[in-house]
Amino acid sequence: MTERWISTLIILTGVVAASVGLLVAISRLRAAGRAYRKIGAFYDTMSDGWSSWFLGGFSSLTVGTHWLWAMATLALSMGVGLWFVVCGLQLFRHA
Helix, strand or coil, X not given: CHHHHHHHHHHHHHHHXXXXXXXXXXXXXXHHXXXXXXXXXXXXXXXXXXXXXXXXXXXHHHHHHHHXXXXXXXXXXXXXXXXHHHHHXXXXXXX
């Protein structure tokens, strides 16, 4: 009986880990969009030249790093969540 409760808690922990990872990834992607729009607003007002080229590249780099961190966070949290769910299901099956 105790094993079933523990396995249920482990499964719920896995679901929560995956959900939190998804929410963090969505938040990071929104931050990337805000940073890109903010830097893009400066980029549109600048005259052509090296500084505008640098600002455009910096804007793209910022968005790229936000995307990479968001995808890494999503993959890691989904992996951890899946691991917890599988362990919980195995414990539930053997109980």
